[in-house]
Amino acid sequence: MGRRRPGTPTLEEVAARAGVGRGTVSRVINNAAGVKESTREVVQRAIQELGYVPNLAARSLAGRSTDAVALVLTEPDWRVFAEPFFSEIVRSLGDALTDTGMQLMLTLVRSDTERKRFLEYARGGRVDGVLLLSVHAGDRLPDMLAEARLPTVMLGRRSGDEYVSYVDADNVGGARSAVSHLLARGRRAIATITGPQDMYVAQCRLRGYQDALALAGSTYEESLVAEGDFTEDSGRRAMAELLDRHPEIDGVLAASDTTAVGALHALRTAGRRVPEDVAVIGFDDFPLAQRTAPRLTTVRQPLEEMGRAMIRLLLEDMEEPSAAYRHVILRTELQVRESA
């Protein structure tokens, strides 16, 4: 299974052909200073002629880094993969990595087998660092990577007292400002469709909802809360349920914009006009909504910045391997797109 490709010239052969020592060739390859220009040219030519390509395994064994970082998606449901949220993050990570000369390797970890395999891969020194996406509350992978002293940065955190380095959005603040906005516009019966409450991000968004109500002196009613799971379908169901319990609802905070789209459908089915009768706000995790409901007001997350921040933390961690964990929480912003 995959034997050594034959006829691959080695550094030694290049050296022989150029009539220099191995060290010199190595210096040329790595653009190290202290090589006479003429020598450098001779070596370059030999490299060209032989079609020499450095063996990366040998290089990283000899002490240098691998110049690769892994982006891990620990998601049993591959659907996430199809969300613009994801491609947006990957794009921004790729951009941020361009200048560093590092390869971004995306890995999908669904089963335990794959998780184990990836751990071996990472701990085996195949990558210099690991970026984790959509980590679930009980996932031990971040801990295991951290224990292996591998620079690791997550997008989002597993709980309120997360220690492993992460970049997150201010979900509490975002939800709070959304609900405050609705209150300021005169909405009085504001419901919320949350994400699964075993996910920290969902807890935060619910907390923001509660905070805004408290701030306005309104009372928090549990019957105005319905739990979804970020999907459109759950949004539809939750909204129908809420309307059943509280026909007077005139505002809704949805856990994601996918959920918001579901809620929208349920509202229309129930004969409610949006936003005249009921205003809906979602988080634009998944800008899908911009296609389905382009004028939906959302809590915008700075995906671009989140990607950049992740790379920054990773690089810092790689510079100072023994340093502390680092956390960054980015501000969210209410993007008003229709009079809600």
Added chain:
Amino acid sequence: MGRRRPGTPTLEEVAARAGVGRGTVSRVINNAAGVKESTREVVQRAIQELGYVPNLAARSLAGRSTDAVALVLTEPDWRVFAEPFFSEIVRSLGDALTDTGMQLMLTLVRSDTERKRFLEYARGGRVDGVLLLSVHAGDRLPDMLAEARLPTVMLGRRSGDEYVSYVDADNVGGARSAVSHLLARGRRAIATITGPQDMYVAQCRLRGYQDALALAGSTYEESLVAEGDFTEDSGRRAMAELLDRHPEIDGVLAASDTTAVGALHALRTAGRRVPEDVAVIGFDDFPLAQRTAPRLTTVRQPLEEMGRAMIRLLLEDMEEPSAAYRHVILRTELQVRESA
């Protein structure tokens, strides 16, 4: 930038601790036969106690394979990434790879910098094989990989006389059967919205359209053909254009189902009922349509099988490095979902 992690025990230390030779430890790690059970246990314990993890760079340098294959997406537009088509393929590749014990590393190649970097990576021996997705006509990457003697398999091909190994769907046949189906149902003025004609897949689908007409003795009219680029927007525009030229149109073959959705919108805007007045068929590259237009009849591509076939070809190539290029073309199937 990413120095050697300290305190990592080596095989040698394990050997010392277990009181055996290095070779024995190596055998235990690799589950090689010919080690006394008691010895094996002693070594295992030493491995546990030291928390030993094999250095993969050393291992692959010493001659074994890397046990990793790269999946490369050479797509300037990351949007593709967000298409279910893509996640579906990735899922099936992952599944097919599970039993082989190999890691799937996804790489995104947008810029020339990234292309160059990936080439170094691949030729540097970091992966045992390469899978390519959505390769464009003029792309030389497959050739360069093939020249480097790296097992390489593409999904789709760049032209009719592609040589590098690939797995493709029978696009001509799919288009032909779709159009024949429309003709059989009594449609007479059948138009087609093609993909960009510099892409082989788009050429094939147009050819299938022409074939079906020829087979039925109908004449091919160029004014019934409009070129799009697989996007929804282009579908909308092309459809409007076609209606302008031929108000009598009663059937449409769209290059993809995203395009089909665009066509649908344009038709409805123009007051046509679908499928009563005009029947639309698309290719379900991007099952997006199942959300937007769930009852659309489509030409189904066996994505699951395509993924499996790619892995099979790759493994074969890895077994016999010097063997010929291999091609597989999978049958497509008309999935009738509404009376068209």
Added chain:
DNA sequence: GTGAAAGCGCTAACAC
């Protein structure tokens, strides 16, 4: 400025 030599941690061939 450049060459020689000592590893990096592992596998595999060969002794015993």
Added chain:
DNA sequence: GTGTTAGCGCTTTCAC
């Protein structure tokens, strides 16, 4: 069965 040894191809002192 198990230990020993010779590399794998590169980086990196350390002399010259």
